[in-house]
Structure formats: structure tokens, C-alpha cells
Amino acid sequence: MTLATVMVSLALSQPNEARLQVAGDLAARFGAGVIGVAAGEFTPPLYFTTGEQAQDLIEQGEAGLQNRLAELERQFRATIGDRAAPLGWRSALDFPARYTLAQARAADILVTGCAPTGVSDAFAVASPKDLVMQAGRPLLAVPDTASWLDLDTVLVAWKETPEARRALADSLPLLAKASNVVVVEILENASEYDACEARLEDVIGWLKRHEIVASARVEEAGQGRSVTARLDAVAADLSAGLIVAGAYGHSRFREFVLGGVTEHLMTRTERCVLLSH
Numbered sequence: 001m002t003l004a005t006v007m008v009s010l011a012l013s014q015p016n017e018a019r020l021q022v023a024g025d026l027a028a029r030f031g032a033g034v035i036g037v038a039a040g041e042f043t044p045p046l047y048f049t050t051g052e053q054a055q056d057l058i059e060q061g062e063a064g065l066q067n068r069l070a071e072l073e074r075q076f077r078a079t080i081g082d083r084a085a086p087l088g089w090r091s092a093l094d095f096p097a098r099y100t101l102a103q104a105r106a107a108d109i110l111v112t113g114c115a116p117t118g119v120s121d122a123f124a125v126a127s128p129k130d131l132v133m134q135a136g137r138p139l140l141a142v143p144d145t146a147s148w149l150d151l152d153t154v155l156v157a158w159k160e161t162p163e164a165r166r167a168l169a170d171s172l173p174l175l176a177k178a179s180n181v182v183v184v185e186i187l188e189n190a191s192e193y194d195a196c197e198a199r200l201e202d203v204i205g206w207l208k209r210h211e212i213v214a215s216a217r218v219e220e221a222g223q224g225r226s227v228t229a230r231l232d233a234v235a236a237d238l239s240a241g242l243i244v245a246g247a248y249g250h251s252r253f254r255e256f257v258l259g260g261v262t263e264h265l266m267t268r269t270e271r272c273v274l275l276s277h
Contacts, residue, residue, distance in 0.1 A: 036090070077089070149272055157184060
């Protein structure tokens with residue numbers, strides 16, 4: 001169980017230091033290579049004109065983007081340093097999500113920042129909401145406050161779904177390096193308690209056969225409390241440095257709409273989150 005290639009997606013208009021530090025940390029732990037990816041598309045202004053002036057404006061805008069991509073490459077190489085071998089860089093004038101998704105074929109895991117609340121700039125940022133639903137690779141979302149990947153305690157947010165099973169399998173390399181793994185299911189219906197215990201027993205047994213020792217914990221959402229609130233409380237109680245979860249959502253008019261827990265983990269968590277769809 002290992003990671004051979006880590007890919008980190010950089011944003012043109014958001015901080016990148018945290019995701020770069022975590023990507024470098026992953027590379028050092030696994031002896032992996034790192035590929036940095038960035039892209040940007042020129043956005044014509046509202047007063048866009050035509051003819052020679054328009055061409056000059058486009059050339060100036062694209063030159064500015066190329067300069068910004070060159071800055072990001074320098075930051076990438078300086079931050080990752082000698083923690084990764086080999087070290088690769090890929091960039092283009094393109095929509096960031098589209099370009100990053102195409103490059104994801106070369107990686108075992110994709111590292112990015114957490115999604116900001118509200119609408120992100122599709123011309124400058126590869127939204128993690130798009131990446132997690134389409135990349136076909138596990139996505140590690142890193143909050144801007146992180147400086148490394150804390151694997152002392154990992155919380156696996158279990159749910160009886162294909163996405164949760166895939167997330168658990170994708171996280172095996174990280175779980176193998178964790179000091180403490182806790183598999184948690186948040187119950188919304190107390191009558192399912194016994195069935196939940198049986199499910200978690202199977203999950204713990206499966207992990208044990210992969211030489212990962214884990215414990216199980218059944219939590220009830222509680223009166224008037226949401227699943228997200230309870231999950232946050234459990235993560236705080238465990239001092240979890242990483243949450244592993246399935247990513248849930250669907251496509252509506254080509255816009256990806258995430259479920260409540262997935263949306264919360266991507267936008268409001270203070271911890272690194274590994275998500276798979």
C-alpha cells in the first residue's frame with residue numbers, strides 16, 4: 001500500500017501554501033513524486049471590443065496569465081524542494097478544472113484546497129467540487145490553516161454506500177501510517193443501532209485483514225442536531241487530523257450539486273479531508 005505519484009492543483013486566485021506543504025509531506029512519507037498542475041483562462045471584460053484593440057487585449061491578458069503560471073511554478077518548486085522525486089510541472093491556458101481533470105490520469109491522489117463558500121471563479125480555480133466528482137482519483141482537500149498532514153488520528157466517516165467503500169479502499173495507504181483509526185457511523189434512526197454495529201464489525205474486520213488496527217464508534221445525531229454537526233463534534237473529540245468520507249452528489253444542468261455532509265466537509269472543515277466518489 002503506497003502512493004507513487006501525488007498531484008497538487010494550484011489556484012491562480014487563492015492561497016496555495018497549505019496544499020503545497022501537505023503534498024510535500026505526502027511525498028516525503030511515501031517516497032513519491034509530485035506533479036504540480038495549474039491553468040487559467042483569460043476572461044474578456046464586460047466592455048470587450050473587437051478588431052485590433054480586442055486582439056491586443058487578449059494578448060495582454062494571456063501574457064498576464066503566463067506570468068502568473070510561471071510564479072506558481074516557482075512557488076511549487078521552492079516549497080516542495082527535495083522532498084519529492086521526480087518533480088514535474090504542467091500548466092496551460094485552459095479552464096482549470098478541465099485541464100486538471102485531464103492530468104489526473106497520471107496521479108494516485110489529487111491534493112487541492114478546500115472550496116470557498118459561494119461561487120468560485122472557474123477561469124482561475126479548479127473547483128474541488130468538480131474534481132472530486134469527475135477525477136476518478138481520491139481527492140485530499142486541505143484547509144488554508146494546515147501545514148502538514150496529521151495522521152495521528154484518522155476518522156473514517158462510514159455510510160452504507162459505494163462511495164464510502166471506495167473512500168475506505170482509496171485511503172488504505174494513509175490509514176496504514178496512522179497511529180489511531182476510528183470508523184464512525186452517525187445514526188439518524190436509533191432503531192438501526194444493532195445493524196450499524198454489525199456493519200462496522202465487518203469494516204473493522206476488513207481493515208484488520210489489511211493489517212490496519214481500527215476501532216468502531218456508533219453515534220446518534222441527536223435531537224435537533226444535524227449529521228454534519230455531530231460529525232464535527234466527534235472529530236473534535238478525537239482530535240482527528242484527517243477525515244475520510246465518500247463524496248455524494250449529482251449533476252444538474254452540468255453543475256455538480258453536492259450533498260450536505262460533502263458540501264460541509266469541502267467548505268467548512270478545519271481538517272484535511274480525503275473524499276472519493
